[in-house]
Amino acid sequence: xxxxxEKKQLVAVSESRRFMIDCFKAVNVPQDHAEQxxxxxxxxxxxxxxxxxxxxxxxxxxxxxxxxxxxxAVPKILKETPSTAWVDGCNGLGAVVGNFCMDLAIKxxxxxxxxxxxxxxxxxxxxxxxxxxxxxxxGLVGMSMTNTSPLMAPTxxxxxxxxxxxxxxGVPAKDDKFLLDMATTAVAVGKIEIQRRKGAPxxxxxxxxxxxxxxxxxxxAFQTGCLMPLGGPEINSGYKxxxxxxxxxxxxxVMAGANYSTKVRKWTHTGANTAADLGQVFIAVDPNCFAPxxxxxxxxxNSRLRSCTxxxxxxxxxxAGDKETINMKAVxxxxxxxxxxxxxxxxxxxxxxxxxxxxxxx
Amino acid sequence: xxxxxEKKQLVAVSESRRFMIDCFKAVNVPQDHAEQxxxxxxxxxxxxxxxxxxxxxxxxxxxxxxxxxxxxAVPKILKETPSTAWVDGCNGLGAVVGNFCMDLAIKxxxxxxxxxxxxxxxxxxxxxxxxxxxxxxxGLVGMSMTNTSPLMAPTxxxxxxxxxxxxxxGVPAKDDKFLLDMATTAVAVGKIEIQRRKGAPxxxxxxxxxxxxxxxxxxxAFQTGCLMPLGGPEINSGYKxxxxxxxxxxxxxVMAGANYSTKVRKWTHTGANTAADLGQVFIAVDPNCFAPxxxxxxxxxNSRLRSCTxxxxxxxxxxAGDKETINMKAVxxxxxxxxxxxxxxxxxxxxxxxxxxxxxxx
Numbered sequence: 001x002x003x004x005x006e007k008k009q010l011v012a013v014s015e016s017r018r019f020m021i022d023c024f025k026a027v028n029v030p031q032d033h034a035e036q037x038x039x040x041x042x043x044x045x046x047x048x049x050x051x052x053x054x055x056x057x058x059x060x061x062x063x064x065x066x067x068x069x070x071x072x073a074v075p076k077i078l079k080e081t082p083s084t085a086w087v088d089g090c091n092g093l094g095a096v097v098g099n100f101c102m103d104l105a106i107k108x109x110x111x112x113x114x115x116x117x118x119x120x121x122x123x124x125x126x127x128x129x130x131x132x133x134x135x136x137x138x139g140l141v142g143m144s145m146t147n148t149s150p151l152m153a154p155t156x157x158x159x160x161x162x163x164x165x166x167x168x169x170g171v172p173a174k175d176d177k178f179l180l181d182m183a184t185t186a187v188a189v190g191k192i193e194i195q196r197r198k199g200a201p202x203x204x205x206x207x208x209x210x211x212x213x214x215x216x217x218x219x220x221a222f223q224t225g226c227l228m229p230l231g232g233p234e235i236n237s238g239y240k241x242x243x244x245x246x247x248x249x250x251x252x253x254v255m256a257g258a259n260y261s262t263k264v265r266k267w268t269h270t271g272a273n274t275a276a277d278l279g280q281v282f283i284a285v286d287p288n289c290f291a292p293x294x295x296x297x298x299x300x301x302n303s304r305l306r307s308c309t310x311x312x313x314x315x316x317x318x319x320a321g322d323k324e325t326i327n328m329k330a331v332x333x334x335x336x337x338x339x340x341x342x343x344x345x346x347x348x349x350x351x352x353x354x355x356x357x358x359x360x361x362x
Numbered sequence: 363x364x365x366x367x368e369k370k371q372l373v374a375v376s377e378s379r380r381f382m383i384d385c386f387k388a389v390n391v392p393q394d395h396a397e398q399x400x401x402x403x404x405x406x407x408x409x410x411x412x413x414x415x416x417x418x419x420x421x422x423x424x425x426x427x428x429x430x431x432x433x434x435a436v437p438k439i440l441k442e443t444p445s446t447a448w449v450d451g452c453n454g455l456g457a458v459v460g461n462f463c464m465d466l467a468i469k470x471x472x473x474x475x476x477x478x479x480x481x482x483x484x485x486x487x488x489x490x491x492x493x494x495x496x497x498x499x500x501g502l503v504g505m506s507m508t509n510t511s512p513l514m515a516p517t518x519x520x521x522x523x524x525x526x527x528x529x530x531x532g533v534p535a536k537d538d539k540f541l542l543d544m545a546t547t548a549v550a551v552g553k554i555e556i557q558r559r560k561g562a563p564x565x566x567x568x569x570x571x572x573x574x575x576x577x578x579x580x581x582x583a584f585q586t587g588c589l590m591p592l593g594g595p596e597i598n599s600g601y602k603x604x605x606x607x608x609x610x611x612x613x614x615x616v617m618a619g620a621n622y623s624t625k626v627r628k629w630t631h632t633g634a635n636t637a638a639d640l641g642q643v644f645i646a647v648d649p650n651c652f653a654p655x656x657x658x659x660x661x662x663x664n665s666r667l668r669s670c671t672x673x674x675x676x677x678x679x680x681x682a683g684d685k686e687t688i689n690m691k692a693v694x695x696x697x698x699x700x701x702x703x704x705x706x707x708x709x710x711x712x713x714x715x716x717x718x719x720x721x722x723x724x
Contacts, residue, residue, distance in 0.1 A: 079651065079652070081474055081475035081648075081651050082444055082445070082474040082475065083444065083445040083474045083475045083476040084474075084475035084476060084647075084648075084651040084652070086651065086652040086653060112443055112444040112445045112446075112474060113443035113444065113445045113446035113478065114445040114446060114476045114478045116475065116476045116647060116651075118652045118653075120653065141612075141613075141617075153670075154667055154670055154679050155679070155680075156670075156672050156673055156674065156677050156678070156679045156680070157667075157670035157671065157672060157673065157679045158670070158671045158672065158673050159670050159671055161666060161667055161670050162667075169609050169612070169613075171612055178608060178612060180605040180606075180608065180609055182599075182602045182605055182606075183602075186593065186598060186599050187599060203597050203598060204566075204598075205567075205594075205598050206598075211673065212672075212673030212674075213673065230592060230593050230599060230602050230603065231548065231592050231593055231594075231603075232567075232593075232594075232598060235565050236548060236565060236566075236567050236568075236594060236598075237544075237548050237549060237592060239680075239682075240544040240545075240592050241592065241593075243542040243544055243682040244542075244544075244606075246540060246542065246663075246667070246681070246682060247531050247542055249663070250503075250531070250533055250540060250660070250663065251503075251531075254656065254659050254660060254663050255503075255649055255652045255653065255656060256652055256653055257652065257653025257654070257655075257659070260659070260663055261663055261666045261667065262666050263666075285446075285478060286443075286446075287617055289441065289443050289446040289448065289478075290441070290446070290448040290480045290617045290618055290619065291448060291480075291482065291617065291618055291619025292619070293619075294616065294617060297616050297619070297622070298612070298616060301608075301611070301612065301616050301622055301623055304523060304623040304624050304625075305516055305519075305523055305524075305608070305623065308515075308516055308518075308519035308520070308521050308523050309519065309520045309521055310518050310519060310520065310574075311518055311519065311520050311573065311574030311575065312518065312574075315518050316518070317516050317517070317518045317519045318517075318518070318601075319608070320601075320605045320608060
């Protein structure tokens, strides 16, 4: 946010993308792969998910600079049936592996109704919703899931043993859509960090202290690194969120023969010294294989939800993806993305470090 | 529970099953369908989920007695591809439709890797976990989801517009397993009823009052009938539980061309006067299509979770399905199921109403 009399510094979506492409190319990522990563990251910023956008650029670059990710790697198919494929990401970039797998799932869904593709040897793949969006463009229903570094404490556990393990479902609906993209923890680490910077307490059910108790202390929560599953404590059915985190890891990491649970490395800001070997799954389903007029019904489904009487008349009932649509519209109207000053400082230093043209503002 | 000096009245699993078969046959359900329903319901009681077992028998019988469910109906395939099928349940019994669809999904998974079967025209299908268990027996990963009568208020809404919409994932793992079966609401109605009978307050995040605020008043919550999604209020990410409830309805009701959202009827104790036309989805995936030695890794995955240091040494960390395994072992050791006295009274009256041999105790 800009404060007081300062002029807002806005970055056009295309300029944010250009800057990221240049940075990736500076660490020897081929043009095509650099574009795929930049498209993924700028989409997150455009949609308002800054934690998964340019904010991650430096971490990816660090991983590439020390070769713990292979920026040139091309995924390969290890095993195939009419509706499935097992893919080795060959330690390539997340978007490169993810796009490859989702496009393969789409192809299979068009041929036999469902495509189900598991990848091992992958890396952090950004917003989970990116991949289902590719299926939606083809009139298909898409899903994707990934495991991540351990950060969630299973119900009753003092220690973290699963990641934030997000899952995403994208559903086309004529001019409308349903696009769910959620971590299976109560909140992402980013939300803890925001409370910490504000010096504000955490609500119950977000995070644990080192003894495994619910904590409201943002600083302690940040140091402990034990997020609670969706639902929070056991009395509020946190074991369901824990179960969902398990579901994601089984369908991605375990099934793909990648790392899973506590086998997944910790991911640090300076870059890791081992390959992540994350597991991911990409599913596409052709709704035309079932009842006709699917997208018409989806529009009606969404409108039944949105037309519910709100508790607070100022806050209308939303459908998954509406918040992001509102954010994209605001960016379009403003003409660009308003990054946090800290983010822009990081970009300045990246620009110097990699000898890349600095970001131009509107 | 038996109190004081009373002797526990235990019912053998086989006797509970016999009684339910006789009841279904008394309302003209064919032997085979009666057995499928009894197997489903007694499995719930055996596993400790009494709300979904014999507790539901009277409601099913009421629906059958007034012909709002067709006990003889046989599901039929409307459309097929190598990996999908669209099935019309023809308003048949939930277990009959569900078993038919899951077995079809299993067959397709064995042939092409994945089977994805959607049913419309179905009825309440009991515990969602029943169907994945059929896939697990064949060494496959199974999933099932169903929509249900509106009971969950979307985040920010005063009114209910989705059901408790459960989802289940069953994963084989040699002598072990992972079996998740969860409603996407914070809790099921049964838990509200229990607090109400005890005269105890509800924890935050379970249910809403008529104004859409979180309530701790069990009586008010029961009358209002607005459960909160998994996660509870918006600050605790209840919108994720709401999104998951939407995911289930889209993949079951909307995709199958069945009822969905507020189109699903209210289900009353005395039986409904219209067909439910519920939508359900059944998915089977062959893990052999991906990395070899899947079940070995699943055993390791489970053991990594169970070996986490517990917050309370008396409460070990569990994996989805462990609680039910413990309950089944307890039933086996006791020699039978201990039903609540109210349940046994209902059985007595059903025995008289339908002229069926009363339940014998051990």
